[in-house]
Amino acid sequence: MAGDLARAQGEGAMQTRPSVKRKAQGTDAELRGRLRGDKAFLGGVLAISLIATLPLVLILVFIIVRGASSINWQFLTELPKPMGEAGGGISNAIVGTLILIVLASVISIPLGILAGIFLSESGKSGLGRLTRLSVETLMGVPSIVIGIVAYVWVVRTMGHFSALSGGVALAMIMLPVITLSTEETLLLIPVSLREAALALGVSYPRTVMKVILPAGASGVITGTLLGVARAAGETAPLLFTSFGSPYMEYNILKPVASLPQTIFFYATSPYPEWQTLAWGASFVLLVIVLALNLVTKLVTSRWKIQF
Amino acid sequence: MPREGANSCCIEGGVPVKVSRLLLAGALAVSVAGIGFAQSFEFVGAGATFPAPLYLKMFDQYAKEFGVKVNYQAIGSGGGQAQLKGRTVDFGASDVIMTAKDLADAPAEIVHIPTVAGAVVLVSNLPGNPQLRFTGDIIADIFLGKIKNWNDPRIAGINPDVKFPNMNITVVHRSDGSGTTGVFSDYLSKISDEWKTKVGSGTSLSWPVGIGGKGNPGVAGLVKQLPGSFGYVELIYALQNNMSYALLKNKSGNWIKASLATTSTAANVPVPEDVTKLSLTNTDAPEGYPISTFTWLILYKEQNYGNHQKAKVEALLKMIWWMTHDGQKYAEPLSYATLPAPVVKKAEAILKSITFDGKPLLEGGM
Amino acid sequence: MSVLLIAILLSLVLSSRPALVANGFRFLTGSEWDPVTNSFHALPFVFGTLVTSVIALAIATVLSLALAILMGEYFRTGAFASIMRTAVELLAGIPSIVYGFIGLFFLVPAVRVIQIALGVPPFGVGILTSSILLAFMVLPYSASIGREMLMLVPADLKEAALSLGSTRSEMVWKVSLPFSRSGIMGGIFLSLGRALGETMAVTMVIGNSNSITLNLLSPGNTMASLIANEFSEAQGAVYLASLIEIALLLFVISTVINILGKMVINRMVETT
Numbered sequence: 001m002a003g004d005l006a007r008a009q010g011e012g013a014m015q016t017r018p019s020v021k022r023k024a025q026g027t028d029a030e031l032r033g034r035l036r037g038d039k040a041f042l043g044g045v046l047a048i049s050l051i052a053t054l055p056l057v058l059i060l061v062f063i064i065v066r067g068a069s070s071i072n073w074q075f076l077t078e079l080p081k082p083m084g085e086a087g088g089g090i091s092n093a094i095v096g097t098l099i100l101i102v103l104a105s106v107i108s109i110p111l112g113i114l115a116g117i118f119l120s121e122s123g124k125s126g127l128g129r130l131t132r133l134s135v136e137t138l139m140g141v142p143s144i145v146i147g148i149v150a151y152v153w154v155v156r157t158m159g160h161f162s163a164l165s166g167g168v169a170l171a172m173i174m175l176p177v178i179t180l181s182t183e184e185t186l187l188l189i190p191v192s193l194r195e196a197a198l199a200l201g202v203s204y205p206r207t208v209m210k211v212i213l214p215a216g217a218s219g220v221i222t223g224t225l226l227g228v229a230r231a232a233g234e235t236a237p238l239l240f241t242s243f244g245s246p247y248m249e250y251n252i253l254k255p256v257a258s259l260p261q262t263i264f265f266y267a268t269s270p271y272p273e274w275q276t277l278a279w280g281a282s283f284v285l286l287v288i289v290l291a292l293n294l295v296t297k298l299v300t301s302r303w304k305i306q307f
Numbered sequence: 308m309p310r311e312g313a314n315s316c317c318i319e320g321g322v323p324v325k326v327s328r329l330l331l332a333g334a335l336a337v338s339v340a341g342i343g344f345a346q347s348f349e350f351v352g353a354g355a356t357f358p359a360p361l362y363l364k365m366f367d368q369y370a371k372e373f374g375v376k377v378n379y380q381a382i383g384s385g386g387g388q389a390q391l392k393g394r395t396v397d398f399g400a401s402d403v404i405m406t407a408k409d410l411a412d413a414p415a416e417i418v419h420i421p422t423v424a425g426a427v428v429l430v431s432n433l434p435g436n437p438q439l440r441f442t443g444d445i446i447a448d449i450f451l452g453k454i455k456n457w458n459d460p461r462i463a464g465i466n467p468d469v470k471f472p473n474m475n476i477t478v479v480h481r482s483d484g485s486g487t488t489g490v491f492s493d494y495l496s497k498i499s500d501e502w503k504t505k506v507g508s509g510t511s512l513s514w515p516v517g518i519g520g521k522g523n524p525g526v527a528g529l530v531k532q533l534p535g536s537f538g539y540v541e542l543i544y545a546l547q548n549n550m551s552y553a554l555l556k557n558k559s560g561n562w563i564k565a566s567l568a569t570t571s572t573a574a575n576v577p578v579p580e581d582v583t584k585l586s587l588t589n590t591d592a593p594e595g596y597p598i599s600t601f602t603w604l605i606l607y608k609e610q611n612y613g614n615h616q617k618a619k620v621e622a623l624l625k626m627i628w629w630m631t632h633d634g635q636k637y638a639e640p641l642s643y644a645t646l647p648a649p650v651v652k653k654a655e656a657i658l659k660s661i662t663f664d665g666k667p668l669l670e671g672g673m
Numbered sequence: 674m675s676v677l678l679i680a681i682l683l684s685l686v687l688s689s690r691p692a693l694v695a696n697g698f699r700f701l702t703g704s705e706w707d708p709v710t711n712s713f714h715a716l717p718f719v720f721g722t723l724v725t726s727v728i729a730l731a732i733a734t735v736l737s738l739a740l741a742i743l744m745g746e747y748f749r750t751g752a753f754a755s756i757m758r759t760a761v762e763l764l765a766g767i768p769s770i771v772y773g774f775i776g777l778f779f780l781v782p783a784v785r786v787i788q789i790a791l792g793v794p795p796f797g798v799g800i801l802t803s804s805i806l807l808a809f810m811v812l813p814y815s816a817s818i819g820r821e822m823l824m825l826v827p828a829d830l831k832e833a834a835l836s837l838g839s840t841r842s843e844m845v846w847k848v849s850l851p852f853s854r855s856g857i858m859g860g861i862f863l864s865l866g867r868a869l870g871e872t873m874a875v876t877m878v879i880g881n882s883n884s885i886t887l888n889l890l891s892p893g894n895t896m897a898s899l900i901a902n903e904f905s906e907a908q909g910a911v912y913l914a915s916l917i918e919i920a921l922l923l924f925v926i927s928t929v930i931n932i933l934g935k936m937v938i939n940r941m942v943e944t945t
Contacts, residue, residue, distance in 0.1 A: 034840055041842030042747065048739035052816075053757070055809055056764055059775050063767070082364035083641055133931060139866025140927035142897040144904060145920040159613070160351070160395055177863060181818050184859040188825040188852075219821040222762065226817060229766030236872060236901055240390075243353070244380040246363065255351070255378060260768045265381060267770055268522040269360060270544040270642070275524070282771050289766035293759055383905030389913075409908055477796065482881030482898075484708075484906025507709035510906045518796055518892045519881025521773070521873075521902065528777050532785070532797060 063282050070280025080246055080262070083271055090281050092248045096163070096256035097232060097288065100242060103167025103252060104231050108174040109224055115175075116182025116220070117208060123183065132183075139176035146172045147237030155241060163249070163256040166242025173234060174227035181223025185216040221300055229289050235260040259285045347374040348622045354379075354387020354400030357425055357486055357541060358602045361643050362400065365634045369626055377626070384486050384510065391417065391605055394613055397623060398606040402486020403510060404583045405605065416608040418661065419583045420654050421601040422630055424644040426542040426570040427491045428552035428598070430530050433457065437469045439553040440562060443498035443589070443597065449537060450478055450495065451502060452516035457535060465556075472535075478517030479529045479538030484510040487523070490600040491539050494588040542570065543642040557597040558589050565596045570644035573599035582653040599644070604630075611664045621668050624658055628669065631655070700918065706883050708903070713915040715922055717883040721893040722923065724800055725875065726868040728889075729807035733864050736808065737816035741857065744816075745823025746845055758820070765813040773877030776806040781878055784890075793890050798880035801889040806874055811864035818860030822853035858938055862931065869927050872901035896923045 074087050081088025115131065122128045147169050154165035189212055197207040213220065235258075238244070243255035244265075259281055266278035352362075359381035366377040379400070382390075387399035392413050401419075410417055429441060445461055448454045454461060457471045481488045492508035506512055520526035523544040530538045542565050545552050554562045563569050573587045573595030587599040604627060610620040631654045635645045646654070659669050703714025740761065748754040784805075785797035826849045834844040850857070880892020881902070896919050907913045 034843070038840035038842040041846070045739045045742050045747070048736060049743045052736035052740050052809075052812060053760070055779075056760060056812075058779065059764070059767065059772070059809075060760065062775060062778075063771065080363075082367045083360045084364065133928065136862055136866060136931045137924060137928045139863055140869040140931075141924060142870040142872050142900055142920065144872060144897075144901045145870075145917075145923075148904070148917070148920075155395060156393065176866065177814070180859055180863055181821070184818065184856040185821060185825065188822060188856055190827060216825075218824065219818070222817050222821050225762055226765045226814060229762060229813075230867075233766045233768040235768060235770065239380075239382050239386070239905065243351075243378075245378050246367075247376065247378070255380075260770075261380075263768055264770050265359075267774065268356070268524055270523060270541065270547040271360070272548060274360075282768065285768065286763060286766065289763055290759065293762055385904075385906035385908045388908055403908075406908060408910075412910065475794070477794070482876055482894075483902035484904075486906075507707075509709045510908070511708040511903050511912075513705060513707035513709070513712075513883070517882065518798055521877045521881075525777075525877055529798065532777075532782065533795070 060286070063279060063286055066276070066279035067281070067283025070277050071283060075277075075280060076284070079248060080257075083269075083274065090257075090259065090262055090277075090284065092245065093257040093259045093262040093281065094284060094288070095248060095250070096242070096245070097259040097285070099163055099250070099252065099256055100166050100170055100238070100258055101228060101232055101292070103163060104170035104174055105224075105228060107167060107171035108178060108227065111171075112175050112178030112224075112227070113182050113213075113220060115179040116223075117186060117212075119179065119183040120186035123187075132180075135176045135179050138172065139180070142236070143169075143173055143234050144236035144239075147240050150237065151240040158253075161241065161243035161255040163242050163252040163254065166238050166256070166258070167252070169237035169241045170231040170234065173237065174231045177227035177230065178220075178223050181226070182216070182220045185219025185223070186212060188219075189215050217300060221296060225293055225296060228292060232285060232289050232292075233260055235264045259288070347376060348619050349376045349378070350397045350619075350623055350626075351395075352377060352379040352387075352398045352400060352604075353382050353390045353396045354605070355384045355402045355486055355602055356381040357402050357543075358400060358423055358643070361423060361638060361641050364637050364641060365630050368637065369629060369634070373626070375622055375626055383484065384489075385484060388605065391607075398604055398627075400602065400604055402600065402602045403489045404603065415612070417605050418608050418657050419603040419605055420627060420631070420657050421582060421603055421646060421650055422627075422654075423635075423638050423646065424570050424574060424587070424599055424601050425490075426565045426573075426596050426599045426644070427487055427494075427539050428542050428545050428565045429537065429539055429555070430527065430545060430550050430552050431537045432530050432532075432534050433474075434472060434534070436551060437466075438551065439469065440465050440556070441553045442556045443494065447495045447499035447502045449476055450480070450515070450517070451499075451505065452478075474535040477533055477536040478514075479526050479533070479536050480512075480514050480517050480519055481526060481539075482519030482521050485522075486510060486600070486602070487539065487541050488512060490588060490598060493586065493600075494598045497589040542566075546642045555597055557593075557595060558591060559593040561593060563594065563596045565598075567639055567642065567644045569594060569596040570599045571647055573597070574601070574647045574650055578649045578653055582650065582657070585650075601646075601650070606661070608660065609662055609665070610668075615663075617663050617668070620661075620663055624661060624669055628655070628658055631658075700915075701922075704883065704885060706899070708907070708909075708912050711909070711911050711915075713912075713918075715896070715919055717885050718894055718896040718899050718919065719922065719926065720885050721800065721879070721895040722869060722897065722926070724889075724893070725804045725807055725879070725895055726865065728801070728804035729811060729868045730861070730865050732805065732808035733812050733815060733868075734861055737812050737814075737819055737860070737864070738857070740812070740816040741819030741823055741860075742845060742850075745820040746841075746849060749824065758817070761813050761816050764809075765817075769810070769871065769873035770877075772806060772810055772874035776802065776874060776878040780806055788890055791890075793888075796880055796890075796892060798878050798892055799890050800879065800893045803875045803879040803893075803895075804889075806878055807868050807871055810871060810874060811867045814867060815857070815860040815864040818863065819853075819857045822856030822860070823849055825856070826852050862934065865930070865934070866927065869923065869930070870897050872897045876902055896920075896926075 075089040077091050078089035079092055119128055119132055150165050150169035154168050155161055197211045238258050238261055244261050245255045245257045249256045263278045263281045266274040362379050370376055384401040384403055387401050388405055390396040391399035457474045457476055463471055489510045492512055496503040496508045520529045523540045526538045526540050530536045554564050557563050573590040573592050575592045579585055589597050631651050638645045659667055700715050704716045705712050705714050744757055780802055781797035784802045785795045788795040830848055831844055834848045875895055876898035881894050882892035883894050900916050900919055904916055
């Protein structure tokens with residue numbers, strides 16, 4: 001069965017076979033109309049996708065073209081220099097962004113996936129509905145508000161800014177994306193898969209870890225990557241939490257620099273030289289998100305099950 | 308460190324002894340400097356965006372010479388005030404003076420120290436990019452929406468050699484809260500009573516007309532793209548991006564072109580006892596540009612709070628002293644206007660008034 | 674999870690209490706936002722948020738559905754598919770301000786050309802401009818998740834349709850889409866959430882004028898961009914608290930839209 005299905009996955013099987021065409025019901029004209037409609041549908045989908053992708057490509061190309069000129073070894077390895085001095089770079093911002101992403105992921109990914117599993121299992125219950133509503137609303141909270149909340153909860157308590165508070169803020173931003181995409185993915189996994197495992201005597205936690213999650217791995221990972229991408233690009237929540245720093249900082253209890261903040265600061269500055277640097281930093285951010293994307297896909301590709 | 312005994316005993320006089328003495332002297336010098344560097348302090352400051360590039364330069368330079376590290380982030384004047392109130396920063400920076408109510412709300416008394424000066428200029432987009440002149444009341448009326456078209460006789464009246472097209476004036480203001488808006492509206496409030504009652508002054512306003520751009524680049528970008536537009540940006544922004552701006556008629560009746568010189572000159576007026584009462588907008592100085600302002604550092608008058616130690620606070624005050632004296636030489640290359648001498652004296656007085664456990668920290672001259 | 678949310682809600686309510694007291698119910702009905710006289714009213718921003726989000730979502734849904742179908746059905750594997758997929762996911766990571774600049778460089782002049790052609794004031798910035806920009810910003814969420822949902826449609830279901838004589842497009846339309854409908858909706862709701870809360874990019878191209886008008890080509894303002902614009906510089910307890918009150922309002926409106934949206938979807942599902 002699995003083998004048949006796997007073969008059927010091939011592109012060839014999906015096209016309307018000539019034998020089917022000949023044996024179809026209805027008049028020739030109706031058939032031709034449907035075939036025309038089929039081509040038109042594909043054409044329409046392609047056209048709209050093109051409209052969607054063209055600006056996307058434009059954005060990516062724009063950043064690359066504008067930003068690539070700023071990239072050199074100095075840019076990537078030096079600390080920022082004040083205006084008027086040659087050289088200088090964004091090394092602390094790169095490290096800072098990576099630290100923040102790791103912190104935020106450690107908090108939000110386990111929590112998000114668990115919440116997604118919970119919602120897919122008991123989503124119809126009272127608690128389930130309340131939780132889903134909460135998560136959806138959280139998605140719509142402006143990032144600056146989340147930053148303010150994290151400021152009140154963490155920074156005020158600690159008495160100073162820290163990467164930790166920034167990680168907390170970013171985690172709150174990532175959480176809804178991970179949770180909801182996990183839930184939606186798991187809901188589409190056929191019940192038969194789960195029931196088969198349970199019928200064979202597999203305990204529930206193992207069913208989740210070994211059967212359900214791997215089956216839905218693709219969707220869960222997409223959601224996670226979307227969450228990470230968003231968190232990597234947020235500025236506003238970091239203003240009052242991780243704050244920023246001109247120095248290289250590895251201590252999560254102290255303020256750290258971040259790429260989005262650097263981009264914002266340089267982009268809105270008066271100096272054209274700094275404005276160019278902003279594009280370079282944007283390019284670096286894009287490369288980091290791309291790298292995370294590719295690495296994650298590579299690492300988890302062996303866990304996926306296609307059914 | 309070389310052992311004196313070893314060298315002087317085992318090697319006969321001449322070079323080796325001199326070498327060892329040199330090495331000793333060198334080692335002593337390094338360790339003395341090391342003691343100085345071992346005392347390297349770290350400060351955290353936050354606030355105004357306008358002076359941020361200059362502060363970064365100053366802090367970087369000061370760190371090179373004295374080993375003190377400063378982490379300053381430009382989160383906005385309001386942000387600086389809020390963080391100072393919350394005591395999460397050692398000092399704040401603000402383009403505008405804190406209001407009486409805010410000062411009363413703060414846990415303790417706060418002082419303002421002026422550091423540099425800046426100005427706000429008017430930019431426009433007209434065919435041929437002519438050099439324009441404006442008076443304060445015309446600007447106020449344009450921003451109030453009372454003058455709607457470029458060919459209005461009042462504008463033509465003061466610009467006799469410019470041919471104005473029949474074009475609507477699109478006002479461009481700031482969408483985000485900003486010290487630039489604060490200065491601009493302060494000026495307009497002084498010039499126009501109608502502006503004062505209808506709109507008032509502040510970092511965020513309810514603008515009668517116009518569209519808003521985010522930050523200086525937002526306003527500049529909109530003005531560059533929109534024919535017939537009229538907006539305001541910081542002088543430093545106009546200079547660095549080669550934008551042309553209007554001449555303004557100041558209180559003494561002179562047509563002044565905004566520049567670092569005319570901005571500093573705007574502060575050439577008798578300095579009141581409380582320097583925060585010194586407002587440079589619509590200045591009395593005959594050659595001064597009328598839309599100028601100081602920017603301030605804010606900190607608590609009594610510095611013994613939290614985990615502050617005396618040595619650290621002293622280092623902070625010494626740094627601010629340096630910023631208002633030696634540090635001023637970094638201002639002009641970056642397009643900031645320096646403080647005139649009487650204002651520097653006032654800054655010194657304020658610094659000397661800052662206490663630790665009630666006792667002033669800086670004595671005499673530095 | 675809901676504990677977290679309720680905690681946030683409470684924090685917001687507590688912080689905005691001075692404003693709740695000072696502004697009262699007029700907050701919801703007036704249209705003036707004047708920090709100088711401490712007169713704060715939310716209506717223009719509520720309007721702007723709703724209009725831009727609805728339009729953006731409409732555009733984004735069409736675009737992302739096409740992308741999802743393309744990537745989830747026609748081009749599932751291969752180099753082209755991988756590149757498309759990664760490109761769409763990357764777009765979620767571009768900082769808001771970069772989108773804003775791109776909007777300023779490309780979208781605004783384009784809209785201005787249209788406005789000149791129509792003979793209206795050629796601001797370039799405005800509600801329509803920001804809605805279009807917003808649509809592209811929230812597109813990755815519904816497109817990527819939509820794609821994932823379509824890829825989860827069991828092959829035997831699709832095969833069944835094909836073997837019964839349907840064309841590929843009919844299969845997509847009649848089998849794949851209905852099967853993954855709830856998942857695709859979920860992705861669209863994620864996009865909606867992002868649209869409601871988007872700040873930086875919107876504020877750079879919306880014109881920031883506190884007016885209420887149905888003219889899509891004129892400037893407007895939204896709640897999220899108001900908060901982002903004014904929070905850092907806000908001084909004064911009532912002003913700050915009023916901004917937090919706007920956040921609270923956005924919170925409430927977001928919840929309401931989500932509940933209403935779900936009800937509408939459930940109604941649609943039941944009738945089909």
